[in-house]
Amino acid sequence: MYALRSWSATxxxxxxxxxxxxxxxxxxxxxLFRWVGYDRLERPVAxxxxxxxxxxxxxxxxxxxxxxxxxxxxxMNCPKTLRNGPCGGVRGDGTCEVKPDMRCVWVExxxxxxxxxxxxxxxAISPPVDHRLFGRSSxxxxxxxxxxxxxxxx
Amino acid sequence: MTAxxxxxxxxxxxxxxxxxxGGPEPGQRLQAILRAGHFAVTxxxxxxxxxxxxxxxxxxxxxxxxxDAINATDGSGANPHVSSVAASAVLARAGYCPVMQITCRxxxxxxxxxxxxxxxxxxxxxxxxxxxxxxxAGDHPGAKPVFDLEGPxxxxxIRRMRDDARYxxxxxxxxxxxxxxxxxxxxxxxxxxxxxxxxRMKIEAGAQFVQTQYCFDLxxxxxxxxxxxxxxxxxxxxxxxxxxxxxxxxxxxxxxxNVAGVHVPDALIxxxxxxxxxxxxxxxxxxxxxxxxxxxxxxxxxxLMAFRQExxxxxxxxxxxxxxxxxxxxxxxxxxx
Numbered sequence: 001m002y003a004l005r006s007w008s009a010t011x012x013x014x015x016x017x018x019x020x021x022x023x024x025x026x027x028x029x030x031x032l033f034r035w036v037g038y039d040r041l042e043r044p045v046a047x048x049x050x051x052x053x054x055x056x057x058x059x060x061x062x063x064x065x066x067x068x069x070x071x072x073x074x075x076m077n078c079p080k081t082l083r084n085g086p087c088g089g090v091r092g093d094g095t096c097e098v099k100p101d102m103r104c105v106w107v108e109x110x111x112x113x114x115x116x117x118x119x120x121x122x123x124a125i126s127p128p129v130d131h132r133l134f135g136r137s138s139x140x141x142x143x144x145x146x147x148x149x150x151x152x153x154x
Numbered sequence: 155m156t157a158x159x160x161x162x163x164x165x166x167x168x169x170x171x172x173x174x175x176g177g178p179e180p181g182q183r184l185q186a187i188l189r190a191g192h193f194a195v196t197x198x199x200x201x202x203x204x205x206x207x208x209x210x211x212x213x214x215x216x217x218x219x220x221x222d223a224i225n226a227t228d229g230s231g232a233n234p235h236v237s238s239v240a241a242s243a244v245l246a247r248a249g250y251c252p253v254m255q256i257t258c259r260x261x262x263x264x265x266x267x268x269x270x271x272x273x274x275x276x277x278x279x280x281x282x283x284x285x286x287x288x289x290x291a292g293d294h295p296g297a298k299p300v301f302d303l304e305g306p307x308x309x310x311x312i313r314r315m316r317d318d319a320r321y322x323x324x325x326x327x328x329x330x331x332x333x334x335x336x337x338x339x340x341x342x343x344x345x346x347x348x349x350x351x352x353x354r355m356k357i358e359a360g361a362q363f364v365q366t367q368y369c370f371d372l373x374x375x376x377x378x379x380x381x382x383x384x385x386x387x388x389x390x391x392x393x394x395x396x397x398x399x400x401x402x403x404x405x406x407x408x409x410x411x412n413v414a415g416v417h418v419p420d421a422l423i424x425x426x427x428x429x430x431x432x433x434x435x436x437x438x439x440x441x442x443x444x445x446x447x448x449x450x451x452x453x454x455x456x457x458l459m460a461f462r463q464e465x466x467x468x469x470x471x472x473x474x475x476x477x478x479x480x481x482x483x484x485x486x487x488x489x490x491x
Contacts (some may be wrong), residue, residue: 080259080285080299084306084355086348087285088340088367089414097414098288110345125306125359128263128322 005058005074006103012072012112015056019068023142030147038140046137063133063141066126071112075126078105083126085109181279183251183483184223185334188363188392193448193476194455196253196365196394197467198225199245201235207244210236214250216464220471222482223251225282225365225457229260231413232292239273246277253336253365254278257286262302263311267321270312274331282336282365283308283356287414306359309335313360337361337391341378342371342417350381353391363392365457368409370400370418372446379452388452395447398459399466400436403427437463437470444474 008015033041046061053059053074057067060076066083067074075083079098086106089097094107178186187194197217202209214224224245228238242252254273256266270281285304289297303311311322312335319330337356341349353364369375375395382388400406400418403426410418422439429435444456456476460467471477 079288080301080304082285082301082304084304086343086345086352087304087414088338088343089287090343090345092344092417094344098290104344107345110348125310125355128303128307 001055001058002102004056005077006108008056009071009073009108009112010115013115013117015072016068016116023146026139026143027146027150030143033140033143038144041140042137045140046135049137049139061135061138062129063136063138064130065138065142068116069113069126070106071109071114071116073105073109073112075105075109077102081129082106083129179277179279180249180251181246181277182332182334184253184280184363187222187482188454192222192480193478194222194392194394195220195458195471195477195482196223196225196455197221197458197460197464198227199241200461200464201227201230201238201241203235205236210241210244211248213464214245214248217467219481220468220477221458222455223253223280225253225255228255228257228284229286229292232259232287232289232294232297234294239269239276239278242273242278243276246279251280252278253280253282255282255284256308257284258301258303258305258308259286259289259299260297262300263322266303266308267311267315270315270333271327271331274333279332280334280336280363281312282338283312283361284338291412291414305337306356309337309356309361310359317360334362335360336363336365338366339364340367340415342367342369342374343415346374346378349378350385350387353382353387354385357387357391361391363394363454365394366396367415368396368398368418368459369443369447370416370422372443374417375447376450379450383452388454392454393452394455394457395450395453396457396459397440397443397447398461399433399440399463399470400426401463402432402436405436433463437466437473440470441474444470444476448474448476 050059050061057072057074058077059074062076075081075085078085079096080087086104087097090104090107091097091100094104096102096104184194184196199210199213217224226238226241226245238254238256242254245252283305289295289299312333314320314322315327316330316333319327321327339349339353382393403423406418406423406426409416426432426435447453447456458467458470
């Protein structure tokens with residue numbers, strides 16, 4: 001929802017803190033997820049994720065969530081789906097070149113990033129989107145990756 | 155050295171792209187000029203709606219002796235014209251240095267990587283990487299926008315092709331393309347504060363030169379360049395500032411309302427309105443801006459976009475004096491029929 005996603009960018013710090021806790025819980029749940037089966041969990045979890053993130057961020061379920069790097073402003077709402085925005089067409093008042101009734105997703109991202117820790121812009125470029133991942137749960141992906149990187153999994 | 159048109163098809167004489175002994179190949183000329191520390195002038199050639207290569211060569215002739223490179227636009231304003239790959243190849247074969255523009259609006263990563271390799275094969279040595287205007291800006295508003303890649307990821311992809319000899323997938327390229335990689339930037343569009351960081355991101359991805367959107371606001375440019383110098387970016391990439399003559403106050407208003415990212419200060423429009431000959435005043439403003447931009451530390455050149463006024467490019471460059479007496483290499487001069 002547009003109004004809510006604006007709220008999300010202006011409360012990026014709050015959401016960042018919440019997500020940090022949530023992500024830790026996801027990583028800890030990795031053994032349970034593996035026992036049930038990640039593939040079996042994919043559809044129900046994706047449905048919940050879509051409902052929650054859809055409401056808060058107008059999430060498009062790209063499957064490779066970068067909200068924590070884009071100040072809680074989903075880049076897939078950009079009509080050009082820029083992962084490294086903004087483009088050069090931003091209007092003088094900060095609205096979108098393509099949809100003038102909408103604030104530029106990346107102007108909002110800058111606002112959100114400034115509130116988060118560490119503050120400031122992205123360091124490296126975000127790679128092109130892998131379109132095979134559309135519809136898949138980023139939460140489950142995070143659970144797998146976090147568990148692997150923290151050595152929770154033997 | 156010129157291409158001949160026989161029965162409607164383009165004939166290339168053998169070795170047409172060979173340079174004179176000791177000089178850079180036409181496709182590499184812009185890089186050589188900038189590396190030598192010269193103040194460069196590049197310009198844009200409107201792509202014709204024609205299958206006749208002479209349309210391109212006729213228009214390019216008007217710039218002979220005044221520009222170091224000519225940009226071949228890619229679906230400018232989201233309208234189809236002759237493709238930038240083809241136009242760049244025609245220019246390169248005729249001895250010009252083309253800068254092939256690539257937008258990400260119309261083609262995916264597979265097509266773009268193929269085009270880059272094809273362009274290199276045809277003598278193109280410089281590319282400008284752009285995300286691209288929206289589909290709705292042109293005469294095919296119902297078309298499907300692609301945007302599989304965007305400015306920064308396109309720069310990165312081309313750099314990998316050139317330096318790693320690999321496609322994005324990791325597959326090996328037998329003979330990698332030699333490309334001087336350019337990025338577009340717009341220091342005049344919000345959020346202003348983050349534009350230098352954006353430029354840094356593109357330079358780190360592999361951009362070696364930059365051509366900016368039209369500059370009509372010197373204070374904003376000065377501030378942008380100050381931060382660019384602070385970040386040391388002017389030493390990592392050659393920055394060419396976009397300039398252009400405004401045909402009239404009405405044209406200025408149209409430009410700022412209809413072309414994404416162009417910002418024209420009210421003071422300039424007022425000045426144009428008060429002029430007896432608005433077109434001449436617009437050209438004078440362009441000349442003045444070029445002279446002032448020339449003095450800004452860290453700027454390596456100007457990119458002159460004379461939309462619908464291409465016949466004035468030579469005169470504007472001459473009157474500005476920014477070349478400082480240097481005569482950019484003419485292509486095929488003396489051998490043209």
